[in-house]
Amino acid sequence: MPSDLFHVFETYLQGKVALTAEEIDRLRAIAVEKKVYRKQYLLQEGDTWKTDAFVARGGLRTYLRTENGQEHIIGFAIENWWIGNREALLSGQPSRWNIDAIEDSVILLFPHDRFDQLCLDIPPFGSFIQTILQRSFVKSQRRIETTLSATAEQKYADFVERNPQFLDRVPQSMIASYLGMTPETLSRIRRQAAKR
Amino acid sequence: MPSDLFHVFETYLQGKVALTAEEIDRLRAIAVEKKVYRKQYLLQEGDTWKTDAFVARGGLRTYLRTENGQEHIIGFAIENWWIGNREALLSGQPSRWNIDAIEDSVILLFPHDRFDQLCLDIPPFGSFIQTILQRSFVKSQRRIETTLSATAEQKYADFVERNPQFLDRVPQSMIASYLGMTPETLSRIRRQAAKR
DNA sequence: CGATTCTTTGAAAACAGTCAATCTGTGTGG
DNA sequence: CCACACAGATTGACTGTTTTCAAAGAATCG
Numbered sequence: 001m002p003s004d005l006f007h008v009f010e011t012y013l014q015g016k017v018a019l020t021a022e023e024i025d026r027l028r029a030i031a032v033e034k035k036v037y038r039k040q041y042l043l044q045e046g047d048t049w050k051t052d053a054f055v056a057r058g059g060l061r062t063y064l065r066t067e068n069g070q071e072h073i074i075g076f077a078i079e080n081w082w083i084g085n086r087e088a089l090l091s092g093q094p095s096r097w098n099i100d101a102i103e104d105s106v107i108l109l110f111p112h113d114r115f116d117q118l119c120l121d122i123p124p125f126g127s128f129i130q131t132i133l134q135r136s137f138v139k140s141q142r143r144i145e146t147t148l149s150a151t152a153e154q155k156y157a158d159f160v161e162r163n164p165q166f167l168d169r170v171p172q173s174m175i176a177s178y179l180g181m182t183p184e185t186l187s188r189i190r191r192q193a194a195k196r
Numbered sequence: 197m198p199s200d201l202f203h204v205f206e207t208y209l210q211g212k213v214a215l216t217a218e219e220i221d222r223l224r225a226i227a228v229e230k231k232v233y234r235k236q237y238l239l240q241e242g243d244t245w246k247t248d249a250f251v252a253r254g255g256l257r258t259y260l261r262t263e264n265g266q267e268h269i270i271g272f273a274i275e276n277w278w279i280g281n282r283e284a285l286l287s288g289q290p291s292r293w294n295i296d297a298i299e300d301s302v303i304l305l306f307p308h309d310r311f312d313q314l315c316l317d318i319p320p321f322g323s324f325i326q327t328i329l330q331r332s333f334v335k336s337q338r339r340i341e342t343t344l345s346a347t348a349e350q351k352y353a354d355f356v357e358r359n360p361q362f363l364d365r366v367p368q369s370m371i372a373s374y375l376g377m378t379p380e381t382l383s384r385i386r387r388q389a390a391k392r
Numbered sequence: 393c394g395a396t397t398c399t400t401t402g403a404a405a406a407c408a409g410t411c412a413a414t415c416t417g418t419g420t421g422g
Numbered sequence: 423c424c425a426c427a428c429a430g431a432t433t434g435a436c437t438g439t440t441t442t443c444a445a446a447g448a449a450t451c452g
Contacts, residue, residue, distance in 0.1 A: 064341055070346040074337065087334045090327075128327065131286075137333040138283045141270065144336060145260055147343050148268040148376045171398065180344045185440060187400055216451065348408075381408055384431055
């Protein structure tokens with residue numbers, strides 16, 4: 001099995017931002033490929049996080065584990081998504097989150113210092129990344145909205161509508177966790193909704 | 197009453213980012229001061245939003261009104277905070293949120309086009325603003341965490357710890373809305389917590 | 393097939409929401 | 423200065439939803 005998945009990233013960039021071959025080479029030069037098999041960690045709480053990370057293949061989850069052992073899912077990421085922990089990256093502090101693989105995955109890791117430098121050196125790339133970040137922010141605010149205003153059933157309907165790509169790749173119990181309810185509740189809600 | 201509160205913004209910038217007098221003048225040149233009295237709107241759902249906005253005085257709330265008339269508070273902002281609707285700003289679409297004043301307030305409005313240009317023209321300012329945005333993102337993720345993992349009582353304790361500056365300026369019923377509970381529930385929680 | 397993991401179901405308990413009434417503090421007008 | 427109105431906060435009784443705990447059913451994988 002060949003394992004150079006940088007081309008996935010190249011394809012992703014196409015149509016999103018116009019870069020020269022040299023510029024892409026500069027990105028390639030700093031990319032490190034990392035395989036994370038199912039149930040393995042990409043990041044564990046307590047560790048530091050100093051990279052920008054792109055999922056080239058597979059799927060992962062980011063989650064918080066509380067003192068009493070409960071896991072709360074912050075988010076999912078599959079191929080062509082960015083993943084990581086902005087808080088730990090900006091603060092330099094140990095991560096409070098965990099990231100592990102739901103499927104065998106391949107991640108491209110870009111050391112943050114160098115990545116940031118490339119954002120400055122290649123303005124179109126920099127503003128592209130900035131847009132990605134701002135969209136993440138908007139998404140996270142949308143999630144807060146839904147959390148505040150929607151019933152459990154509406155939350156699930158909203159998730160199905162906005163994230164159909166996860167439905168068949170993520171266990172239902174993890175979706176429940178992401179939505180802030182127990183697996184039992186989600187199961188019952190689905191039964192209710194199916195009746196219509 | 198003199199009404200030039202740009203100096204509040206200047207004071208805010210000091211120590212955060214080193215700008216020359218000319219650079220500050222360029223910011224001043226595009227700033228428009230707007231008074232928003234208590235209960236008046238800075239932004240109404242359906243309107244477009246094309247500015248970056250800095251609160252020079254007073255306090256405001258951002259909230260979502262659902263079909264059945266319920267209000268859900270997205271956030272608060274007081275002097276020295278930025279306020280606005282990034283989703284509407286980025287998309288150009290009509291706002292789904294409302295922003296109104298909790299106290300008589302004065303806002304500095306920077307037309308987004310020109311503001312963005314200044315971020316490019318004055319790199320230290322640009323990266324300062326970028327940092328602000330990233331911190332907002334991190335904050336919003338923190339809020340999601342708390343929503344998912346904390347009990348009602350923990351949510352309130354967390355709010356008190358992180359946002360003491362709002363406690364004596366925002367009605368308790370609005371804090372309840374922000375935390376995703378009814379005013380009655382918050383009242384009961386406070387009584388419980390006081391017993392210890 | 394057997395083991396493991398995930399989902400579903402049921403019954404009881406805990407929790408938060410609703411509705412309605414009362415209480416408290418603030419500010420206004422007579 | 424007092425009386426009143428108003429907004430916000432509290433309290434109680436009740437209802438509805440979600441969680442918890444336990445067990446049984448699917449589905450998946452080696």
